[in-house]
Amino acid sequence: MEHLLNQHVKDIEISGIRKFSNMVSQTDGLISLTIGQPDFPTPAHIKNAGIKAIEADFTTYTHNAGTLELRKAASHFASEKYGLDYNPESEVIVTMGASEAIDITFRTILTEGTEVILPGPIYPGYEPIIRMMGAIPVHVDTRQSQFRFTLDLIKPYITDKTRCIVLPYPSNPTGVSLTEEELKEIAGYFKDLDIFILADEIYSELTFGRSHKSIGCFLKEKSIIINGLSKSHSMTGWRIGFLFAPENIAKHILKVHQYNVSCANSIAQKAAYEALTAGLNDAVTMRKEYEARRDYVFQSLQAMGLETVKPEGAFYFFVKIPDTIPLNSFDFALDLVKESKVAVVPGSAFSKFGEGYFRLSFACSKETLELGLGRIEQYLQKWR
Structure with missing residues (x-):
């Protein structure tokens, strides 16, 4: 019955982000710098409002x-x-x-x-x-x-x-x-x-x-x-x-x-x-932490000689893969997982104009960033 399905749906593919994450998610000891969501818990007062809504049969x-x-x-x-x-x-x-x-x-x-x-x-x-x-x-x-x-x-x-x-x-x-x-x-x-x-x-x-x-x-x-x-x-x-x-x-x-x-x-x-209402400015604390992480990651990437634009918002770096590495972005990301157990998102997931780059998320702890960036630095040595 597949031949009867909407051709527009058949022609699209699963997100490159999900596709890559699914491929590497079972790797033991993996440091993931792919995450596209905050690593903070939902503020307690918001969770309590949800609990009260359930108890009130809303x-x-x-x-x-x-x-x-x-x-x-x-x-x-x-x-x-x-x-x-x-x-x-x-x-x-x-x-x-x-x-x-x-x-x-x-x-x-x-x-x-x-x-x-x-x-x-x-x-x-x-x-x-x-x-x-x-x-x-x-x-x-x-x-x-x-x-x-x-x-x-x-x-x-x-x-x-x-x-x-x-x-x-x-x-x-x-x-x-x-x-x-x-x-x-x-x-x-x-x-x-x-x-x-x-x-x-x-x-x-x-x-x-x-x-x-x-x-x-x-x-x-x-x-x-x-x-x-x-x-x-x-x-x-x-x-x-x-x-x-x-x-x-x-x-x-x-x-x-x-x-x-x-x-x-x-x-x-x-x-x-x-x-x-009560949480109108809840993002402020998180934003300050993200900014500190951004500055740390930016300095680390620069020290590695990697080319990137300093983010003005969100929690991602889009990093150029060095010309000395003869791999496309997907193969680069796979090799990085295989050799160093660090996951980043291949740039090709973000249209053809993302090819030659990788996305690195700093929505994770400072300790995770330090460990992940250290592994990336070691990985780059083999191409120099």
Whole structure:
């Protein structure tokens, strides 16, 4: 019966991140620097809110868009942190993580043959959804611009088929973020174009040196902003995301969300409300620790002679594989596991423009980083 399946689904593959992780996960003594989630526990007061919700039998469906109290809290969060203005009654949708928000957005705005412009390298979660809609992902090479997806790079790829551009900042895998000036330039150019902007801002609370800026402040009418609590409050498994969009767009996305999941988990919504009220600044402590780890890893990589961009947000380094190593990124990562029992993510998992690099996560303890980086340094010696 396989021949009857949707060809768009048959043509996509499992994420390169998952594929590689599954291959090496059973290696004894492995130091994993692949993890894409915080290593901190969910704050206790948030967990307690979830427990209380269970005990209070808050276990039924909520409004499709999420409880109004949570939507109000999310709206306040977006306003307080980033200066965004969204009506909680009609312009905020609580989703099953940022992943579902991306899915329902693409399923609402894309049609067969339309194009989506994305920076490369990029997190692999966008392209499969685009392709399942029969749309075409158009990757733009950002390697020569320090991974910055600037207007000058975007403009040559705009066609009459362009339906959307994706701004995934702070970036997974590069840690790069766009400045206010760069965002204003993009907003000014797209103001008169019938093109959506999808801004995935899931790492917005984890920025270093400067606060996050959102394209929604400059071009609200065409922007769909995605955020959530997975990274900011270490709540990956709670699966709570937020979608912010103008009412005339959000009302249609809500229909797709309704038929997809009905509503987000009711227990998790109560925990999320606690996170965005009593825990509004829970990310601060984690961010300070990430910044210290970032500085340590950056100094270590430089001492090894490895080329990388210093992350401005998130918790990843995207590191160039030395020219002296005659292996593609997947084989390099496999060899590193085999020889030194350290796992990193091959750059090829992040589009063809990630080839020649590897992603290293610093969402792990200082001790783990020290041990892992020490093993990488020893491994590099055999190629010198």
